[in-house]
Amino acid sequence: MTPAPDNATLRFDGWGYRHASRTHFAVRGLDLSIEAGQRVLLLGASGIGKSTILEGAAGLLGGEDRIERETVGEDGTRTATDAEGGVTEGRVLVDGVPVTQARGRIGLVLQDPDAQAIFQRLGDNVAFGPENLDVPRGEIWDRVRASLEAVGLDGVQLHRSTMHLSGGQMQRLALAGALAMRPGVLLLDEPTANLDPDGVEQVVGAVRAVLDRHHSTMVLVEHRAGPWIDLIDRVVVLGLETDDQQAARVARRGMDEEVDRSGFRRTVIVADGTPDEVFGDPTLDFAGLGIWLPERYRRPGDAIVRIHTDDEPAYDPSVGTGETILSARDLSIGRDGVAIAEHIDLDFAPGQITALVGANGAGKSTLSLTLAGLLEPVAGRVVASEGLSAGAGGDAPIAWKSTELASRISYVFQNPEHQFARGSVLEEVMLGPLRTGCDEAEAERRARDLLTRFRLIQYARQNPYTLSGGEKRRLTVAASLAAAPRVLILDEPTFGQDRRTWMQIVRLIHGLRGDGVSIIVVTHDRDLVTALGARLVELTPAGRAGEWRDTAPERAAEAGCAPAADGAEGSGSRGSTRRAAGPAPAGERAAAGAASAGVSIAVSPVNEREEDPKPSSRSPFLASLNPAYRLIGAFLVSLPLLLSLDWVSATVALALEFGILMAIGLTPWRVVKSTWPVFIGAPGSLLAVLLYGKQGGDTWWQWGLIHVTDRSAELAVATGLRILAIGIPAIITVLGIDATDLADAFSQILHLPDRFVYGGLAGMRLFSVLRDDWTALTASRRSRGLGDENKVKAFLPQTFALLVLSIRRSTTLATAMEARGFGGTGPRSHARVSEVHPRDRAYLAGCLAIPVVALLSAALAGTFSFLGM
DSSP: OOOOOSOOOEEEEEEEEEOTTOSSOSEEEEEEEEOTTOEEEEEOOTTSSHHHHHHHHTTOSSOGGGEEEEEEOTTOOEEEEETTSOEEEEEEEETTEEGGGOTTSEEEEOSOGGGGOOSSBHHHHHHHHHHHTTOOHHHHHHHHHHHHHHTTOTTSOTTOBGGGSOHHHHHHHHHHHHHTTOOSEEEEESTTTTOOHHHHHHHHHHHHHHHHHHOOEEEEEOSOOGGGGGGOSEEEEEEEOOHHHHHHHHHHHTOOSOSOTTSSOOEEEEEEEOHHHHHTOTTOOTTTTTOOOOGGGOOTTOSOOOBOOTTOOSSOTTTTTSOOSEEEEEEEEEETTEEEEEEEEEEEOTTOEEEEEESTTSSHHHHHHHHTTSSOOSEEEEEEOHHHHTTSSSSOGGGSOHHHHHTTEEEEOSSGGGTOOSSSHHHHHHHHHHHTTOOHHHHHHHHHHHHHHTTOGGGTTSOGGGSOHHHHHHHHHHHHHHTOOSEEEEESTTTTOOHHHHHHHHHHHHHHHTTTOEEEEEOOOHHHHHHHTOEEEEEEETTOOOSSGGGHHHHHHHTTOOOBOSSOOOSSTTTTBOOOSSOOOHHHHHHHHHHHHOEEEEEOOSTTOOOOOOOSOSSHHHHTSOHHHHHHHHHHHHGGGGGBOOHHHHHHHHHHHHHHHHHTTOOHHHHHHHTHHHHHHHHHHHHHHHHHSOOOSSEEEEETTEEEEHHHHHHHHHHHHHHHHHHHHHHHHHTTOOHHHHHHHHHHTSOOOHHHHHHHHHHHHHHHHHHHHHHHHHHHHHHTTOTTSOHHHHHHHHHHHHHHHHHHHHHHHHHHHHHTTTTOSSOOOOSSOOOOOHHHHHHHHHHHHHHHHHHHHHHHHTOOOBTTO
């Protein structure tokens, strides 16, 4: 076992990285030292390169094993180009050692939690890191349970599929996997940005416990640092060098050429000190830097209050116009026909803002997708008003064509990459207007205006996939707004946004109210709900009190005020805030207060949604066997039958197989049902051999190329029976084997290389993720007006989008595995024991006996025909 280090120092020495797809460095010239045991908060505007810095600190960028060429400049700067085309400058050291040689000492939680789920079962994902660190088996599961409990997943079964977890639950799972490694340096990339309030508290508490116990060094990237502030002892604010700083640097180096040949400014440290020193510095323009001030450091005027814009209508956003544009009637929501909430009745009005809130996994996205006409209701209906449905195929959005849907209800997906359908940022935003009837000039004008407002115009010609996480999120919002829908549904629109871009989203949402748009926001962002003055619809697990109700009185009171202008931001956290001349009319305040009280929808408890363990076979005997032996047995029972093509051996084998399968608990009907493809393929092959097979003996019938003879009939029967005799045991013995158990058996019993075995296993899980990606892409394309095309025409671009996603997911998956210490040269342990018992060996003997007896029977009967000759 490799003992878990207590902490480590981390140093960036002139470090920079340029991604292969970019012309400019994401980070350049970074000089930063972090001492052992420090707890550092890394701040900066969205797109400044914070996530890139964390990946570099984890040794996942430009590693020694990836370098294709390396140069050293006159000033000693090391520049390396990796196999993917990325360029690294400088170096990152952990305790004075290159970070790529310190695998396992760094624990990283990436921004995308779904990409970090390596295996199908929840518990196996948390155990993976300790396995790679060679932690003894007895200690691994103690770490797994402790880490899951620390992040609030102790009620979730260890065998539960990661495919059945919400985005927030996946984020907690990723953190649990990193915590289980007991790392010397813990790197956290917005670990609570997509969590409900309880989840935030649990995750912060879990990190605090690990840091207090193991004194690990921590580097945290988080836009909303308030919940973390008691853990932080150092704040580092990043920015880009000014013109004067750039000129001074060039002068020091004696450069005569242009100021910066890369076209990108160096990354500089704007502020560095304790939280009190940094957040209390009156000279720092936090608004200009896009930084949220933690609540304890907010100055007068910084409080988050209901935002007002100059062009918004007079009616309250929680009420709207009072008319109804979309309704849910006795609606039951869920997936695969299983309801998680029932009897939902909701009305949505033009100009109204509704916030769907609740715990992670409660069903907010399921409800919003159902309202958007992208998910079939389990029961009940979603009904559009006559004004919204005019010209469409009925009043139920689920029945509309995609072009009808795109111009009426627009959806911003939680994963931005599911929404991308074009090759450039500009074309992405133009797509909606073009699909809803705009000419190209108007579509481009609208797109450029939105890109400018969202600070994305500089990326107009770039591929959407090359943007940062926060930039992708803003792009999907802009693309949905461009279609000018009557109903706009936004799933976590402010995730990954800095303060400036957050304000832009709030103002744009308020501006849409004047156009009569009904806005539905799925969010955990309390500040967003307050700033929008939204009506609350809370999905609450049965038996629990609502977590958001305590905010209702405060928000109701705030509805009588009119704080923010749509003007320039000042130096404070809420510098643009202003007060209206007086309070709102009493009637408006009363309506706002009633709306603020919100609606509560009972859903099934999140962590108590149990999932029965998936049996590896319907036969208890097969389920008890070692997976590797089951696979070997499938070969032993099937391959020898290829030696002879005759009806006797095939009949004897088939009879023995059915007799044995019945003896171990599988009925003939269950066998046929489980192996139905074989029963389709066998008759087809029989017919082909009968009509066109080897000729001999009497002719039964001849017509053109068809020639049926005694020999072709005999071979046809033998072929059909042999396909059944080979296919049935091969499918039955392998069907249901858990991929993780099989990988453990390959590694522990067959001693195959771990990189090959577990890399392949992770790839198998990726297929399941891609299946869900395909479903999401289908829904996204329907939402954007692309679902009505010819099936073949629609299939090809969607397949390409899936291919791009698969490549990106494969790359991220490999990164996540490396971040968990996989691929090192040292030994690794196994959380699960793959055992071999006497019954496994008896099973192999029985599998081999079947073809031996069958072939001997054919030889004794004189029908043995080697390969059918």
